[in-house]
Amino acid sequence: MTIDLNSRYGLNPAHSEVVEACKVIEPCDTLDMGCSNGRNALYLGQLGFNVNAIDINAGAIDTLQSIIDQEKITNIKTQVLDINSANLGAGNVNHYGFISCTVTLMFINPANVDAIIADMHKRTLPGGYNLIVCAMSTEQNPCPVPFPFTLQTEQLREAYAGWKLIKYNEDVGTMHNGAKLQFATMLARKPS
């Protein structure tokens, strides 16, 4: 029986889009971009994915590493890494079957986003998957949160031209204070 490590260590459950993606993607080498303290990495690791978990926040990486050490987990590696470098060569794996980037891209310097997505493309194996969930700001729904970066309408779809879009939406949600917040959600598969 699988132990729910997220509950054991007081972490939120994995992002719902990561859970959904795992219904499609077989365990493989995976990069978790902006892993924070590991809610998605721990979930993926328990399903048998080999995860490189990267984040700029050394404290969050320390928290995840201490869970890994306590649980003697062998298939999750951590690294403090600034995604702005647009060089996602974390750990000893350089190409991935799955790159997951949930609610992280909007904290990135806008000047680097194209290069980062290009690097994600380059590091994805043929037939591999990218998952991106990122805030948007549009004329109808200006982003109420001052994120450094937000996506425009159809920007993410255009960045993945030639990939198979398993899922793509630009849904509008409502925050606790009633403000509207639009997100792009995309699971895309690179051609084999």
Ligand SMILES: C[S@@+](CC[C@H](N)C(=O)[O-])C[C@H]1O[C@@H](n2cnc3c(N)ncnc32)[C@H](O)[C@@H]1O
């Ligand atoms: C809202 S959290 C999302 C965490 C996780 N992906 C999830 O779904 O719960 C955003 C994360 O991105 C990380 N982050 C922000 N800027 C970064 C950068 N330049 N390089 C790497 N990680 C970064 C933050 O430290 C934070 O852990």
